[in-house]
Amino acid sequence: MSEERKKFKRESAESRQEALILATLELVAEKGVRGATVRGIAERADVTQGLIRHYFSSKEELIVAAYEHHMNQMTDDTFAPGAAEGTARARLRAFVDGSLTPPVVDPRSLALWASFLNKVQQDPQMKATHERTYAYFRDRLEELIKAALEEAGRPAPPARLRQLSIACNAVIDGLWLEGGALPDAFEPGELVEIGRQSVAAIVELDLTQEAGKT
Amino acid sequence: MSEERKKFKRESAESRQEALILATLELVAEKGVRGATVRGIAERADVTQGLIRHYFSSKEELIVAAYEHHMNQMTDDTFAPGAAEGTARARLRAFVDGSLTPPVVDPRSLALWASFLNKVQQDPQMKATHERTYAYFRDRLEELIKAALEEAGRPAPPARLRQLSIACNAVIDGLWLEGGALPDAFEPGELVEIGRQSVAAIVELDLTQEAGKT
């Protein structure tokens, strides 16, 4: 019954780093950044804690890497479905759909956002990542609205476009938040439908037609 | 230069508890629930840590008390301006205004919401408090929309009312979120104006007139 030293297998740096990052995201979503301890992360990744120091020079660095990984994932997930195909109106609709469908709308995604918020507002590097991602979303949405309005023969001045994009962004964010906070409160597809209708009402464009493609 | 024992003054249980709760909320907003240590809270309240145990049987209990205090405050702040006066349309407008004005829209308020999210989803007592508050807001909003539509001679069926209230709640939540996350990105009054316009567009009611009162 002598305590045996743990057997292990050498893995590539990339796969180990990714495994550590994924374990970190799991724990951060469950218990927050401080609750995601080095020991807990190591256990979740089936590794001993010393290994983390071998790949990341501090917990801080691991957290930052995990945050950037998550933000990139979110961006990819949002823009996956619609691509840049079709009319501006169709692209706008695809943007709404992508933003209001799992895995973007998800309790874990919301929990991660909430858990990172503190650190994001204090750490300059994380703040930069956040603002870059946020600006990307907003600009993209504003472009789509602009194009869709021009397409409909109703171009809008910049100030108006700003208001419309803030409002549409707010609906999407709000539905994202509620869908993540109360996942059982909505039928499948309900958030997407409400999102489409609301954006349509705000910009005064019909987003329901041409919907047979997906 | 002998170390002197700290002088102190006896205070009422109520004021001490409130001071401890306020100090807790400050620290939770800054560093999250785990970052708000018993020692940190005591220091912020200008008290030694042992006193906390005298008023709260555990840190957990203090956190729960602080959360309930905050939620009550949010409710009061939201419903303070509009009261239950005037037409349904005016009351709906007041609801939007109250939800999108400081101190409801505020970085600290958002940070508190985010910091508590984890615990809220796990602790049954906090979960109950959250759901009660959320349901209160949503029901109130749905009633207002229902009344405003009937007032305008355009009553809506329950399913439609549900969609409208979810959508309006989402715009308000989204603007609340963005206003708290990026306080310098919006002019004073801009969020309220966008919120009014968006709710107006969604429910198809003019919310700008009769606005001279505030």
Added chain:
DNA sequence: GGAGAAATTATACACTTGCATAATTACTGG
């Protein structure tokens, strides 16, 4: 103004935390 009680401070303890470093193990190249 002094005794009793309650509020408050001070101290102690066991446990967790992030980080550092030493000891081992698995793989690679010859």
Added chain:
DNA sequence: CCAGTAATTATGCAAGTGTATAATTTCTCC
């Protein structure tokens, strides 16, 4: 197949954590 190297594990440490308890101080009431 064997040495060298880097990945991985194991161990240790100082600081911080919540909580328990003892020591003091302030206030109230007679």
